[in-house]
Amino acid sequence: MSAPETAPARIKPGGFRELGPLNWLIAKLGAKAIRAPRFALFNVLGQHHLLFLAWLPYSGMLLGLGKLPKIESELVILRVGHLRNCEYELQQHRRLARSRGLDPATQARIFEGPDAEGLTDRQRVLITATDEFVITRSMSAETWSALATHLSRKQLIEFCMLASNYDGLAATITTLRIPLDFPD
Incomplete structure (x- = not known):
C-alpha cells in the first residue's frame, strides 16, 4: 500500500x-x-x-533499449505499479505508455487483469507472468511455458529483470514517500 x-x-x-x-x-x-x-x-x-x-x-x-518491445515493457511496468499501488510509478508510466501506443482503454484492461475483455493472448500472458513474478517471486511451470512461447531467451531474462527493477523501485518510492511530479 x-x-x-x-x-x-x-x-x-x-x-x-x-x-x-x-x-x-x-x-x-x-x-x-x-x-x-x-x-x-x-x-x-x-x-x-x-x-x-x-x-x-x-x-x-x-x-x-532492451529486447522487449517498448509497449510491452510499459505493460509490465504499469502492472507492477498497479500491483504495488505505487501512484508515482503509475503517474509517470501512464503518460509514457500513451506515447508508446497503450491508450487509456488498454491501460484500464491492464489494471483489470489477465481476464479483461479485449486483451491479446500475448498481453494476457505478460500480465499473468507479471502477477506471479511480483506476488510469488517466481513463476509456475505453466506460466513460464506460456511466456516462453511469446518471448525469446533474452526477452525472458529481460522480463524478469524489468519486473524486479520496477517492483523494487515501487517499494523504494513508496518507502521514501517520493512526491508526485504532476498535480493530477
Missing part, C-alpha cells in the same frame, strides 16, 4: 547542493524530458551520487 498523499517525503527532493553538479544536471534534463518542473525520483535518488549513476543506465536500458 502506498503512503497517503499528504504524508511528508522521508527524503525531500534535493537541489544542486544535495545532488552535486552531474546529478543535478541529469535531474534537470530528466524534468525537461517529462515536462515537469522537477523529476522528484531523480532529485531524491540522485542524492546517493554513485548509486544513482550506476542505477540510471541499467534502468534506462530496461526502459527503452
